[in-house]
Amino acid sequence: MGFFDKLKKGLDKTRENLTNKIEKLVIGYADIDEDFLEELEEALILADVGIQTTETLMEAVRKGIKKKEIKSPEDLKPFLQKEITAILEKGENTMHTAEAGPTVLLVIGVNGAGKTTTIGKLAAYYRGQGKNVLLAAADTFRAAAIDQLEAWGRRTGVPVIRHDEGSDPAAVAFDAVKAAVARKVDLLLIDTAGRLQTKSNLMQELEKINRVIGREIKGAPHETLLVLDATTGQNAISQAELFTKAAPITGVVLTKLDGTAKGGVVIGIKSQLAIPVKWIGVGESVEDLRPFVAQDFAKALFAG
Template identity: 75%
Template structure:
């Protein structure tokens, strides 16, 4: 099964909670009235699209009715497909790579979102592209995080730069950047601690890591990825909002899209927070994390052929 088919399969529950429900809803109405629009609004909210994005889509629908772009209930689904596809395609989902020297990716996210596993999958992806990869265990507050990253490094056959538990995360980042440059590594992935409850400390820590990295490689980090668990729905949007105030996030990695009805959160991330989604994960397999392609995602969400 190719990735598009896995993506389509992984979005089954989200499709059932969003596009299939819209289709079933419009069949039950002969005309467009306020009851239908209220039910449509509720469907969008229940699909974890988010309140702000739902309001935007409902405003589009009302405008579409006014402009005679929507004549009957059956017109609602293709109209919304078009508007949601437009949202998914907003902004750039390109991944910034270094013109020369190591490309440095800083990876942040709350514990439990699948951050360390995601880094392991990213390492495997870039190794599969023929690139040399190095990992840095800068989540020094948990010995388990350091050990887990080492397991992924061993599994992927890549070097892990690590210090003792409790050491300075910026010092790990510094050593890793020096080592990556000296060994001419293509991609350096830096794991960081995710402690939202101490947002000011997190901000200072990330600022320090950014300063240290930037001194060694002026363009780095090339991307700061926030890992979010799609199964948490609206909580993922709240995390993204908080983290975006604490760090210069350049893109989101949305994991665990398979098996959740809450994949609509991706629409809210793009529409209300203007955060580009750079990677999506649709399974436990090492190759189930891939770069986000808006057109592909829209086709899978609306059950169209590739």
């Protein structure tokens, strides 16, 4: 099964929750009236697109009706697919890399979102592209996180820079950057602690890590990726809002899309926060984390 087919299958629950409801609406109404638009609005909100994004889409629908782009309920699905694709394509989705020397990726997110697993899968992805990769276990708050990252290191054949549990995360990041330069690696992936309940500590920790790696490698970190669990729906947007206050997020990795009816959150994140979704996960296997392609996502979401 190719990745598009996996994505399509992974979005089954979201499609049932959103596009199939729209399909039923279309069948149930001969004309577009206020009742129809109310039910459409409700369907978008229930799919975790978010209230703000729903308002944006409803405004576009009303304009589309006025401009005769939508003449009947049947015109609605292709119109919404076009609008959602446009939202998802805004901005830039490509990964930034260093002009010379190692590219540094800082990975953040709350515990349980799949952060360490995502780092392991990213390591496997880039190793598959022939890149020389190094991992840094800077989530020193949990011994399990260090052990988990080392397990991924063994699985992917990627070395891991680690200190003991409770060590200074910035010291781990410093040693990892030094090692990355000395070993001439292409990519350094740094795991960090995800403790939103102590936001001020988290902010200070991330600022310190940023300072340390920025001093050693110009322009680093080149990406700060926030890992979010799609099954949490609107909570994922709340987490993203909090993390953007703690660190300059350059992109989002959305995991567990295959296990949720709340895949509409992808649209909400892009529309409300203007943060690009750069990677998506639609399964357990290593190959199920892939770069996000807006057109493919919208096409899979509206697939018949």
